[in-house]
Amino acid sequence: MSKTNYKHVSYLWDVAEATKLANDEVGLLIYRSNLLGADLRLTNYGGGNTSCKAMAKDPLTGIETEIMWIKGSGGDIGTLKRSGLAALYNDRLINLKNIYRGLEHEDEMVELFNHCIYDLNSKAPSIDTPLHGFLPFKHIDHLHPDAAIAIAAAKDGKRITAELFDNTIGWVDWRKPGFELGLELKACLDNNPGIRGIMLGSHGLFTWGDTAYESYVNTLEVVEKCAEYIEESVRKNGSVFGGKKIEGLEEQQRKEQAAKIAPVLRGLCSSERSMIGHFTDDTRVLEFINSNDLDRLAPMGTSCPDHFLRTKISPLILNLKPDADLNNVEELRSQIEPLFEAYRKMYAEYYTTCKHPNSPAIRDSNPVIILYPGVGLFSFSKDKQTARVAAEFYTNAINVMRGAEAISEYTSLPRQEAFNIEYWLLEEAKLQRMPKPKSLSGKIALVTGSAGGIGKAISRKFAEEGAVVVLNDLDQDRLAAAGAQFLKEFGRDSYATVQLNVTEGADIKNAFAQAALNFGGIDIVVNCAGLSISKPIEEHTDKDWDLLYDVLVKGQFKITQEAVSILRKQKRGGDILNIVSKNALVSGPNNAGYGSAKAAQLHLSRLNAAELGPDKIRVNVVNPDAVIADSKIWEGAWAEGRAKAYGITVAELPAFYAKRTLLNETILPEDIANACYAFVGGLLSKSTGNVLNVDGGVAMAFVR
Template sequence: MSNKNYKHVSYLWDDAKAAELAGDEVGLLIYRSNLLGADLRLTNYGGGNTSCKAFAKDPLTGQETEIMWVKGSGGDIGTLKRSGLAALYVDRLRSLKNIYRGVEFEDEMVELFNHCIYDLASKAPSIDTPLHGFLPFKHIDHLHPDAAIAIAAAKDGKQITQDLFGGTIGWVEWKKPGFELGLSLKKCLDENPGIRGIMLGSHGLFTWGDTAYESYVNTLDVIEKCAEYIESNLGKKGPVFGGQKIESLPKEQRLSQAASLAPILRGFTSSKQKMVGHFTDDDRVLQFINSNDLDRLAPLGTSCPDHFLRTKISPLVLELAPNEDLSDVAAIKAKLAPAFEAYRAMYTEYYNTCKHDNSPAIRDTNPVVILYPGVGMFTFSKDKQTTRVAAEFYTNAINVMRGAEAISEYTSLPRQEAFDIEYWLLEEAKLQRMPKPKSLSGRIALITGSAGGIGKAIAHKFVQEGAVVVLNDINQERLDEAVAEFTAAYGKDSVAATLLNVTDEASSAAAFDAAALAFGGVDIVVNNAGISISKSIAEHTLEEWDRLYDILVKGQFIVSKAGVAVLRKQGFGGDIINIVSKNAVVAGPNNPGYGSAKAAQAHLTRLLAAELGADKIRVNTVNPDAVIANSNIWAGGWAEGRAKAYGITVDELPAYYAKRTLLNEIILPEDIANACFAFVGGLLGKSTGNALNVDGGVAMGFYR
């Protein structure tokens, strides 16, 4: 097989880059790992692990000794760096066999890995460490490719593996990862000398080589052969997944239905903690959820441990018509409630049936994966990355079911085996070690005008505190720059983006649809977008008056109305914060349009607070003053107008504004962001209809 002519996997090896790493086995391990992780057909995000063995000097004896570098606990091979590797003495790791007390006690071996560590600064060893350590090969890949798992999860996968590879790939029956599985791999190799890899029943694939390149090519060759076999058998037993049962809605209608339904689903799945959503209508997903076999296969759940740890034991399938009328929110909630209650009851029964005396307490009983035939797949989890990865893993599970059904019959793990992985005490310990959630974890914020100035500062603050944000602006170029900035600083899962003209109802509705599709809904709406015009009444035009009221007052009304509709669908309250101004209270010269519009914004805050309290929607005001740095408000002649009103020059404005405050402070966008966070960060959860002045202390702006 030509190394560069694969059909089902990507050959990415660059001889020149590899040559630069010649002699550096660890460097070549990192290089190979990153190439393998770059192709999601080979392994999922965070799934699989890789290793190499090489000699290094023992710091105590000075003697050359064999060391194994293996991906440590957590992390992803696609982005793996040296700091993500665990480094262990091979002889010490293998000597642990001498004190191993048997499978009932294998969990105790994990702490003993620490006695084998060579590099004290390296990553903590993972549960898969002995799987690599007991095999003699210099370079080893353990991956979860869909094509291989399809064979591993097939009813007669062992025989298929034997026939397909002519005995050159071994087979180890399902065992959860750990010390016992490591011994089983070594036993399989001893009984089948000369094999090039081992298939793990219902789990994944082990392949190896004497060099990084040999291991890489061996891995690609094996996976390619699995994929070719599956493709050659597709359709021989009949249509994929038993053929199509229903048709998908057209793309635009699918997205519209998903955007309408997502906040309702988020409300149900957030009954224990706030969840962030993800939606996909990938063709592979649609083929599965629209099929005749959906009702048979979906309840079986997934097979690979990496899959069901992120997707739960099985998905919830919605009994809604693709074109269901979703306009009556109360009726849709009433229709869906029994399905969620049934799912929670099923999960509770699964826990109670399978639990052990020392099992961790039952976790959230809500579904992670929700399938809507004809429309697509929703996933919900604690943050965007986790929910996006859950969607990717369930898509992988669909691929596995598709392949297994094509060549044989799909089998999932027995429920008890699945439970023993999901509620494994070692997994629980890992969960307990995770950092405490930030104040805004699980929260979704839409801040109008967030591509610059105060709005962008608020968005930065919210993301830093754990939220995801929907950046928006009326200017595409400015929005693109903001998205690039946030992505570079916080990663792609922190942000979504949409154009938004706050004066247009359709634009506002589309922005909240974008929030629903990206994250499942919204928790915090900040009305920040605005303009400023400073002129005397004689100079003020009607067009300027209308523009101020359109953007500031009507814009706040339009966005709030659309936001309230989403918040009510979710049913667990939320926050609206209106960025108003000291000018809502203070009467100054040359300010009739802007000042009166700000006063209208302030009173609209109070009116909505009074109306929305029963929905647990808090509505509050932040009143800035003289925020000059990075603020768009000073464009369009405002600075000149204010300078003229005070009889000073534009350059003198910052000092003038600071000196007139009681604290003699210049106000920055970050100060306004901090005030917004004060309202939503958890300490003021019982505050609504209030105003927080952030002006350095302007006595005329005091609320009476």
């Protein structure tokens, strides 16, 4: 089949690229894996695994022996590299059958995989290792394509598979991944010689070939046929999910409603730990949540274990009208809180009913997936990537339900089987091996003026400590450059960007709406945007005065005002930090407008701290001085004005400022960032109304 014949999958094989790897089976495995992982219709992020078997010299005997290379535990085939593979002596793996004690003891086999390791630098072998090892084929793909799982999760999927593929695809009923499933796959092949693949009930697909290319094409052909069959059934039925029940809102209205409700949802989802959110109004999601069958299908949960592990037993459905008035927060909470209480009770009953004597303790009982009919899907998890991937997996689950309902009737995993996956001791061990969360993990920060200078340094520090950040600036080019830097350093899920003029109310509202849409809300707000004007009093104009007070004082007030509305929706407290200046406390020449505006910022901080304490919102101040590096303030007239005031040249300013400090130190943006982190990092959570000077020691600026 040529690449032009595929409609439902992408043919990406490049002969020239593959030819370069002609004598490297492992290289071809990685190449094939990356191509498969690049098409989310074939598998989800982190889902599935691929393998190849090839001969290599045993380093102890020098004898050529068969080695299996397979994606290691926790990897992603789309980004797989050689370092992400596990390499095992395949004969040793097969011989583990001789000591297997049966289904009740299959988990103990995972540790024994280590005795089969060929490459001592291997990634840890995954639970699916025997599924590949027991099959004799040189190249094997185990994927979770939505189209295949739709058939695998259909009530009569076994019959459909046999008829659709004329018995060339085998079938194995649902079995939790592990050693026993590997044996069942081998038995299926032995009983059906000549088949080209095996469908795993409620789970996924195994396909293979004698070469990397044959395996790749076989996979594409099987998935293509599944997808064609489903789409033909949809066309015959004329509708999906029982047709449309409600009319959804237009896109802009959906975004507005989502931004309003997201902080309330996030606050409720964060009752046990701080969560980060994600929102999508993908057309596939809307088709499902606006349908007649939503209330029947959603509580059933997902089928594929990869989906289930990331989306939980079932979603929470909001019983709100799409265009409901969400402005009355107390009224909104009174409608939503009972839904969360009912969900937590359901989850606790699920745990109690299904748990085993050795099951891990119950985990967070809040929902991961929240569906708002007419608006979209919210997901909440420990970080942005996990929340985004959960939404992607639930979208895959929607695709599965859509396909299964089109060809037959959707079936989900039985509750006990789902529990056995979610609270699997091997999964728990994997969770326990994960790095401990950083101090700002689960936190969302917005630092005004964060495309350069102090603002960018603060944002970088927060991102390094685990927070997600909303980068913003008035200068669009500077903002784009900062975004590119954060993408390279921290990845796509660490930040969002939005243009922001702190003197424009519409910009401010939009910035916080974007924080809610991208991450669910806000935790830390740093008022850092600023400018400076240094002139003798007789040269100051009304325009100068108004600009200073609009940006520094009114801007701080308006940003704080909008931040408070979000923080109160979440009901989890928060931090507001104001980057002021030693000039708020020290009198100097040619500084009437700037110095007095900074003094206003400082006292406004005290007033806010006094007012917001009952909401657990802490307001603190960092007072820098002479932070010249990467600062737009020090470009042009301000530096010239200060140099003139002190009777020195602009070039002499850095040394001048350092020498006048008690510590004889130059102050850098990173120093201010560290001071901000000191306030929000957890050790000062009972501190508010404070001023922290970061100026190298200027005695006149001591707070008395």
